[in-house]
Amino acid sequence: SFIYTPNAGYFGSDTFDYTLEDGQGGTDIGTVTLTVNEVVSNPDDTFIATAAAENFDGGAAGSDTVSYINSTAAVTVDLLNHTASGGFAAGDTFISIENLIGSNLAAAKDTLKGDNGSNTLHGLAGDDYLYGNDGADFMYGGDGADFMSGDGGADTMYGDAGNDTLKGRDGDDSMFGGAGSDYLEGGNGNDTLHGGDGADTLKGSAGTDTFVFHAMSEAGDTIIDFNLSSGESIDISDILSGVYDPLTDLLTDFVQIVDSGANSILSIDTTGTATSFVQLVTILNVTGLTDENAQVANGTLIV
Structure with a gap:
């Protein structure tokens, strides 16, 4: 019989050879192949x-x-x-x-x-x-x-x-x-809020929060406490991915922010023609974001 002791923590295949002698000078060599199973000491039940x-x-x-x-x-x-x-x-x-x-x-x-x-x-x-x-x-x-x-x-x-x-x-x-x-x-x-589909209401509260939009199917949302002084941002990079190239395209052909009373409205034109803007989100009680390029430069808008 044989006693096999693997190295601590080892699991997988292993082999070893043995030699048989008949007492008359004759010998033969055999090979044993075995599998060492992993010991799961802390399984998830x-x-x-x-x-x-x-x-x-x-x-x-x-x-x-x-x-x-x-x-x-x-x-x-x-x-x-x-x-x-x-x-x-x-x-x-x-x-x-x-x-x-x-x-x-x-x-x-x-x-x-x-x-x-x-x-x-x-x-x-x-x-x-x-x-x-x-x-x-x-x-x-x-x-x-x-x-x-x-x-x-x-x-x-x-x-x-x-x-x-x-x-x-x-x-x-x-x-x-x-x-x-x-x-x-x-x-x-510092929270990250993804509204998803439907007309969602988003409130970051305290901290420096990020509001993320992944597709135009998420249009119709409202941000109720966007805080410029704390460095909060709106991320629309997923929407513009594959359609907007900052090296060759004008941002204003794709993104429009306008004042509407005491609020701002951010709209997107995924065609890049500046003729088919669709409202994505209303930003309550914030105005003065109408220079879209400036918002990208200061980190308020992530494209």
Whole structure:
């Protein structure tokens, strides 16, 4: 018999040779080929909840998830206070669980709350309420008119379908409204707001925020607190990519900013003819941005 001991941390294929002697001077050489499997010491677990009251233990390490996708009613789960109620969550307890997936019922209003670490919260269908608490959290609303609060940490929030409300609170947050008429509020920190399709309302609040537009299908948005003094910016580079060349084209053939009462209106002409401008966004209570080239030069407009 043989005892094979691989080097610490090694996994993959290996071979070794051995020699047999018959005691009469004869020998033969054999080769052994083997595979060393990787030892996964901290796996990421996903638990699918049932109607029974269960204790979910993710272990000391890894990023572990409890899913209530099969629940027949709305669930309320709080990882910070270790409480659970409603639907398949009733009676459940949690040890070292970082992530939650809500029910997939259109009529259900799930409430999912993270702890003070980095959590991933998926609302799925229905009008859900997601709260990150502290930590750098990822929140995904799914279908329905969802409410998301990042709280502390640099959070990433996706509203997806429906008329969603996203509030970053503290930290440098990234917010994506998705489809629907969404409300995005950055809160404290230097936030990045992507309204997405639909007529969205965007509020950066404190910090130096960036408002990003990816396509003309996102037209009709309103920025309600654009702050020139803090160095905020509007990024339309994705819209102009492939149609505008700053080395050969006139910016004013593609971008127009006009005063309208106390507000500014930013419009885009993707044809570059300066004859087919379409309003992209209204900037409330800000005027004097009509020199488009100057706005690019000072960083207010990113093209």
